[in-house]
Amino acid sequence: MKKIEAIIRRSKYREVKDELHKVGVNFFTYWDVTGIGNEKQGHVYRGVTFNTSDIQRRFLSIVVNDDFEQITIDTILKIAHTGHIGDGKIFVSDINEAYRIRTGEKGGETLK
Amino acid sequence: MKKIEAIIRRSKYREVKDELHKVGVNFFTYWDVTGIGNEKQGHVYRGVTFNTSDIQRRFLSIVVNDDFEQITIDTILKIAHTGHIGDGKIFVSDINEAYRIRTGEKGGETLK
Amino acid sequence: MKKIEAIIRRSKYREVKDELHKVGVNFFTYWDVTGIGNEKQGHVYRGVTFNTSDIQRRFLSIVVNDDFEQITIDTILKIAHTGHIGDGKIFVSDINEAYRIRTGEKGGETLK
């Protein structure tokens, strides 16, 4: 099993979600984070103009069976893409085991 | 060392925490997330009724030494369980190293 | 590639960020979490005094190439340190792959 963590623009979230559903990725967890990266955002506040590289983003954590890894990544790469600096990153790592609390079952079945 | 990530109902958090303390798991970190899964929640707003699968949940991240892995998982499976759709998931992965910032020490000792 | 997850005091965040930039770690993602640990904080509310071990902390998730692992850890250990209980933890794990959504490229290059 793999954990796919994607950090994307908040404005792309809805599209990504819809497309993931289409390719059969129906379960995931997300939260909002602040990203520090190349992108800068202009702010003005009481006469001080400044650029901040602290940009609000959405963090998606998706655990999938290995056969779903590629399609999930490809979908995010395609949909979350705008071509402008700040589109975000995807990180992939291993998951040893998964459990479904409702049933107590474990293994790849819990991700379906 | 293992990282145990549990996504549970917010309403079960307090019980889970208390029980984890009882079995000796005294350290962890949590935050609130939105989960997309099987569960649906009915909403009404200004004349529009809708079901959302975006449900607020609590995300627990617990790093434990290997000998604590099973008891931690079992405790969560037992306490966070209601039997209704949406009880959540537990994911387990490997941690290579842990450091305690206060002392600079590393290894399994930092988790005690 | 390694994922370095650091749970630090919120009050140390700015210093840590500045110092990470100095050593060349320019990209990361953070969010605020609640930590359960040794530290306690006194509260008073409407005549009830209580100690809570639920303390707000900042969670930094930094994915780096292997050659940056040590300097990142050392920097955090040095700067986030106060010596008082509750300085936080650093956890290190493996990342299999990284993608940059903007370009679609993958591998260590995406972290630079």
Next chain:
Amino acid sequence: METIFTVNNLWMMVSIFLVFIMHLGFATLESGLTRSKNTINILFKNVMVVAIGLLTYTFIGFNMMYPGAEFAGGFFGFSGFGLHLPENGLTSAYNIGYTYWTDFLFQAMFAATAATIVSGAVAERIKLNSFLLFSVIYIGLVYPVTGMWKWGGGFLDTLGFYDFAGSTLVHSVGGWAALMAVIMLGPRIGKYNGSSRAIEGHNIPLAVLGVFLLWFGWFGFNGGSVLSADPGTVSLVLVTTSLAAAAGALSSFFTSYAIFKSYDITMVLNGILAGLVGITAGADLMSVTDAILIGLIAGVLIVLAVIALDKLKLDDPVGAIAVHLVIGIWGTLAVGIFGAKAGWSQFGHQFIGVLAVGLFCITTSFIILIIIKKTIGLRVSEEEEIEGLDIHEHGMNAYPDFRTNEH
């Protein structure tokens, strides 16, 4: 003799304060019922509209709306730019109820209301500049014209049309423009993809605050429209106003529960406003029972209107069209159905009033909006709309210390 003048004027000044605070009510209601990423934008509009309303009304509006007998025509009048204290403007010779200054300020506070109503309906997608420009023209030129038709002694007044405090002259005037603007802008992105989606307001306590403040302000809006402190009339107006609001709350509560099996607070809040708008045209003509009936009906209508407008894919985030236009019409017609003036002929007058004002407002707001659309544009870019107007137009967040969860 002069003491009663002082008392009356005092009452009118209190009414001014109350009407003023309605702008805070609108600001908080509208920002509460929209998303946090557009909060600064909507507050900015509401703040500027007050300033614009006061200044355009000083410069031109007051003298168009109340040109005085020698300048008034049936359809249009104007007695010159700026404010000029008339002889005796500070004594009861001007009016037993108030001085010239009080007169101006009370009316000026009303003026801004029309544009504020629009502000809610077009929230979360209109360009700031375009909205402000629209407001200047609409408050400056359109609002005073229809106002003059009745309150300035124009043809509707001659006809026998009755509109005590402005169900039509204020609320519908705002409502028609809101309707046109919503049609021309189109719905917010994501609102009608296939079925209607709820886009929840981000801060319900703020919305509740707004409705309480609006009710509070309405005491001055209706109570002040008596134009003197006359104990009997004013206190009756306060009673009919309050009971209509309470009845609106009750019936919207039951109606929305019956339909949705849920206690939707936003419907009850709209129900209160519906009661208030509904009673406004005839607040001084109604008995206690009439007022309660008008409020009850308004509370049912508002729920149905919100649903119907949504079915028609008219995306109005705060329900401004339903409250101010639909119920504005209801309130105006109710003068022909209930109370001291009830009767077919009065109903006819009311109907003509609604129609005349409606046609004029539809036409003028369409013209203004289409010109703005063709020149500087009406709607923000898609990117801006999705990411929020606050960060794009203002470079700020309304709540920078909070971890948001935008939808």
Next chain:
Amino acid sequence: METIFTVNNLWMMVSIFLVFIMHLGFATLESGLTRSKNTINILFKNVMVVAIGLLTYTFIGFNMMYPGAEFAGGFFGFSGFGLHLPENGLTSAYNIGYTYWTDFLFQAMFAATAATIVSGAVAERIKLNSFLLFSVIYIGLVYPVTGMWKWGGGFLDTLGFYDFAGSTLVHSVGGWAALMAVIMLGPRIGKYNGSSRAIEGHNIPLAVLGVFLLWFGWFGFNGGSVLSADPGTVSLVLVTTSLAAAAGALSSFFTSYAIFKSYDITMVLNGILAGLVGITAGADLMSVTDAILIGLIAGVLIVLAVIALDKLKLDDPVGAIAVHLVIGIWGTLAVGIFGAKAGWSQFGHQFIGVLAVGLFCITTSFIILIIIKKTIGLRVSEEEEIEGLDIHEHGMNAYPDFRTNEH
């Protein structure tokens, strides 16, 4: 002659607005001091209570509380359903201070207050329907009866009991019902597991807003209770009211600091309310020094009362019992201790008044609550309580754009 009538009536109308805005004060205070998952629920209750208060008072309450000489008994009176403008109801022949309509509306605004007090104490666990039903009965039938005992010319009035603006007749009446409801409902889940746990309010600025608005409203609550604009009495009442509030803030500040070594803003907010409730029974009888003393004592008492009630495991999220019942009693008794009427015999009368009203309210609220409990039930399910009343009873979140951190 008639001018002074207009002035008095104007003053009473201003007082109406101020008392009205107290409901917004209660709504924001109560929602600020409870958790975000129950915010819509508590706001919903506060909004509906205003509507219910006005309508029941129209239908029945006013004529039970002020039945007029020919219908009044010592313990009960009733002059028929609905409002009927008496002859001369709009002139000073009715009352030198106000018209019939003003009279009704001022009293009606008071009526809803009693139920709003309960709303805070039972927050976060009572069923919405059950609360609304309770409110209808309690405002409709119980509040007017005890009110009549004194203000309607009943036996407490004959006895010499004094309660200027309602420390007992409004605040304690609400407070007793709050006490009974809290006992019958039990504490919120998790509040008393072993030791007492703090369940912090979710929005302190909202609570502060509430207290300022309540103070603001109290100017009308007490000032209007003079029932005319009499310059000397009203202005004295405003001074005693303000100074008692300020003194309450000060002494609660010191008391809570002395006990907890911490600056607990919720205690100071309660201290202000304590000063206000404390002075309410005798606001027109006190000297500056008396008022300050009453406020200072109220500020100490409130801190001790909050602690004591918590020790007794009476879970009152907003401190309503402490503020309105405990201090309501203190304020009533203070009339026998300080000011123009001080003396043992007056103290006796005050004591009897507290007792009589207390017994009646305890009994009636118990009966109403037990019937509701046995039929539709009082308390929401455990699941609902833990997950929040908003999502279960209303299908909504108060703050959908914010990432919450519920406790």
Next chain:
Amino acid sequence: METIFTVNNLWMMVSIFLVFIMHLGFATLESGLTRSKNTINILFKNVMVVAIGLLTYTFIGFNMMYPGAEFAGGFFGFSGFGLHLPENGLTSAYNIGYTYWTDFLFQAMFAATAATIVSGAVAERIKLNSFLLFSVIYIGLVYPVTGMWKWGGGFLDTLGFYDFAGSTLVHSVGGWAALMAVIMLGPRIGKYNGSSRAIEGHNIPLAVLGVFLLWFGWFGFNGGSVLSADPGTVSLVLVTTSLAAAAGALSSFFTSYAIFKSYDITMVLNGILAGLVGITAGADLMSVTDAILIGLIAGVLIVLAVIALDKLKLDDPVGAIAVHLVIGIWGTLAVGIFGAKAGWSQFGHQFIGVLAVGLFCITTSFIILIIIKKTIGLRVSEEEEIEGLDIHEHGMNAYPDFRTNEH
């Protein structure tokens, strides 16, 4: 005869309520423009300052500021501790405009304002105790002295200095102390590391609420300063006040847009306050055009002042120095430039007034602050400042249910 007294007194009482609610305006504005980790702290200060203001003014301030003819000197006067109802204190023999109690309470509500102004400027870093102590002394002893110089019949009054409602006597008095305190405290940690950093306010709707409430309150602040309900003067004052505020909004909008190419709502909010402070000194002397010009200039000045103060590394989170001091001076001088008293000699008097009050306030606030600094200290520890004053001084969070994102 007595009826007009009742009317006047009624007006003054309404003004009291309006000035009172300004404290809520300050509380919400100041907490909205600072960070969430210090919200309880700033609210606590604003609540306590009201209590302190009322009580010190009762005990000493009123009799220092208005000692009455027999006790007044040119620079100082005092007629004894506490309040003593003078003979005829409740009739028009005391003053045609109000009773003794009304007089006291209106002035007392003003008193607390001076310290509240300081509260905003020193926010997020001053020790709570030190601030409260400073407030007691500054409101108790400094404010009444300069107030007496003009309003109590002292030397500035004799000289011909004019300050209608307190651009200098209230706003600058607060502003000077704010300036001294900001200098002595130094900037917040992180504000000027190399270049200036923006530390954004955490809740813009709260700030907007504050400004609307302040405008609302200003109707009483300026309107009440007429000291009677005189229809002509009061209504003129309301008009000049409103138009200056509106003009301030407009010009600050354009100025800040011209400089920053952005719609900064905080600048428009400050612009409104600038218009209000600017008109305060001469609200009764100005024509409509004068008022608009004063407001327009105030709106430009405020933007420049905020920028300049930031350049000077004077860290004032809410812009209190710019609004109350810089524009307070502008408003005072404007009396010599515009309106009925315009002229070089009046300008000279105004200038002397500004200078005299400035010197006195700088000196006294410096002495008080330096003593506090040397004894109990002025500033919280670095750790406390970074982690927030709420958790350290109060052991509480303002928003425990929200996931914050502190900066």
